[in-house]
Amino acid sequence: MTDHAKPLPNPELRDHDPPAADPWPDDPLAALPGYLLRRAANAMMAELATRLTALDLRISEATVLLLLGGREDLTSADIGKALDIQRANMVPLLARLETAGLIRREPINRKSQAILLTEAGQDRLARVREVTDRFERDLLDRVPDAHRAHLVPALRALSG
Amino acid sequence: MTDHAKPLPNPELRDHDPPAADPWPDDPLAALPGYLLRRAANAMMAELATRLTALDLRISEATVLLLLGGREDLTSADIGKALDIQRANMVPLLARLETAGLIRREPINRKSQAILLTEAGQDRLARVREVTDRFERDLLDRVPDAHRAHLVPALRALSG
DNA sequence: TATTGTTATACTCTATAACTATA
DNA sequence: TATAGTTATAGAGTATAACAATA
Numbered sequence: 001m002t003d004h005a006k007p008l009p010n011p012e013l014r015d016h017d018p019p020a021a022d023p024w025p026d027d028p029l030a031a032l033p034g035y036l037l038r039r040a041a042n043a044m045m046a047e048l049a050t051r052l053t054a055l056d057l058r059i060s061e062a063t064v065l066l067l068l069g070g071r072e073d074l075t076s077a078d079i080g081k082a083l084d085i086q087r088a089n090m091v092p093l094l095a096r097l098e099t100a101g102l103i104r105r106e107p108i109n110r111k112s113q114a115i116l117l118t119e120a121g122q123d124r125l126a127r128v129r130e131v132t133d134r135f136e137r138d139l140l141d142r143v144p145d146a147h148r149a150h151l152v153p154a155l156r157a158l159s160g
Numbered sequence: 161m162t163d164h165a166k167p168l169p170n171p172e173l174r175d176h177d178p179p180a181a182d183p184w185p186d187d188p189l190a191a192l193p194g195y196l197l198r199r200a201a202n203a204m205m206a207e208l209a210t211r212l213t214a215l216d217l218r219i220s221e222a223t224v225l226l227l228l229g230g231r232e233d234l235t236s237a238d239i240g241k242a243l244d245i246q247r248a249n250m251v252p253l254l255a256r257l258e259t260a261g262l263i264r265r266e267p268i269n270r271k272s273q274a275i276l277l278t279e280a281g282q283d284r285l286a287r288v289r290e291v292t293d294r295f296e297r298d299l300l301d302r303v304p305d306a307h308r309a310h311l312v313p314a315l316r317a318l319s320g
Numbered sequence: 321t322a323t324t325g326t327t328a329t330a331c332t333c334t335a336t337a338a339c340t341a342t343a
Numbered sequence: 344t345a346t347a348g349t350t351a352t353a354g355a356g357t358a359t360a361a362c363a364a365t366a
Contacts, residue, residue, distance in 0.1 A: 027242055029226055032292065033312050034204055034299055038219075039244065040318035041201030042357090044194055049332095058332075059198075066189055077347060082187055084199065086335065091349060111342040111347055132192065139194050143314045150310035152193050154303045158200035202334090209355095218355075237324060249357065251326060271324055271365040 037158070044139060051131050055124060056100070060085070060093055065102065065125045066132065068117050075112050084160070097121070197318070204299060211291050215284060220245070221257055222292065225285045228263070228277050235272050257281075 029035040045059060052062050063083055068074065074082075076090045085093070094115065097103045102121035105113040117125060143151055189195040205219060212222055223243055228234065234242075236250045245253070254275065257263045262281035265273040277285060303311055 027227065028229060029223065029243075030316075031312065032296055033315065034208060034292070034296055035223070036312060036315035036319050037197075037201050037204055037299075039320075040315045041197050042244070043320065044318055045198055046357095048194060060333075063189065063195065067187065069188060075347075083189075084202070085333090087346095087348070088336080088350080089334065109343075113348085132194070136192050136194050139197075139318065143317050147310040147314040147317070150307040151314045152191065152196060154307040154311045154314070155193065155196035155200045156190075157303050157307070158204055158299065159196050160199065160203055206334090220356075235324075245356090246358065247323095247325070248327080248359080269366075273325085 048132075048135050051135060052128075055127050055131065057124070057128065061097055062128045062132065064093065064097065065117065065121060065128050068103070068115060068121070069125050069129075072106075072114060072116050074115055075108065076115060077112075079115060208292075208295050211295060212288075215287050215291065216260070217284070217288065220253055222288045224253065224257065225262065225277065225281060225288050226292065228275060228281070229285050229289075232266075232274060232276050234275055235268065236275060237272075239275065 049059055052059060055062070057065070060083075064079060067079060067082055076094055077087055079085070079094075080087050080090045094103065098105070100120075101118055102124050103115050104118050106116055107113050140148055140151070209219055212219060215222070217225070220243075224239055227239060227242055236254055237247055239245070239254075240247050240250045254263065258265070260280075261278055262284050263275050264278050266276055267273050300308055300311070
């Protein structure tokens, strides 16, 4: 498991730009947006994965539950397209959720089937929302005020 | 879109805040910074990986070359600490670079060894710099003007 | 005692090719 | 023909545990 992640290191939020304290002063990569993007995502996803172990869910599984909330018309392929997951990779993912009793399948026709949350799935989703809401809040808290509002639009421009 | 650099694969790009045109209008995840961070990183790293295939390098390998540039005092453990890679995972990584003739090892004492770029490694690094410079430029070009300057500081706050 | 380098192992995510059955 | 679901497989990144040798 991802466990090198400490519980979000900085609960005390900073309200200003970090003036210095570069962990690797000689790191020629510290100014590269691509490199920072990768590191930030790795660090944050490790943290989220750790928090989700309490719900016995992986990030991808929790993401599927979030997408499924309130919908009853999505097929495996739909979910894959929405989350950028290959059809083939949806199979073990959904199998795990089904084995855990969190989703069930309902035939649409003889070829397709809708993926639905079970009641246990709804309950688990509620807990997922608590975890992710808090996670997203903590994440944004780490971003200095001056930059916070720009994060989502900037990431959105890079997301697909 | 900005004009000079070839935009990353997706041709439909916007230069301003996206008012709409959400690829997944019903996606309840589209506003979550953590989710967007993961998606953005995945998309950008896939793009960078593709570009680096021309140099027969993986991202992690190119990153090591970049870190090694101009330095001759870094051990495997040092590199791992700087790049957040476990000691154990440095072994096959450096083995590949060594097999490719891009690095060599020089004993510091009977326990540690410095990792140095060979001449071939220096040459490859120069090409890596070309690729990554262009990649970083293209990446930033995708971020709307109003948000561009905020990306690096925001990511930096999340990177450790 | 702590650190370096290493071996071995395993899990996650991702990617591709190919097959069957159905729309 | 195109799509849905699936199987099988592979690559890449990441994580842990454990060991021997040396600082």
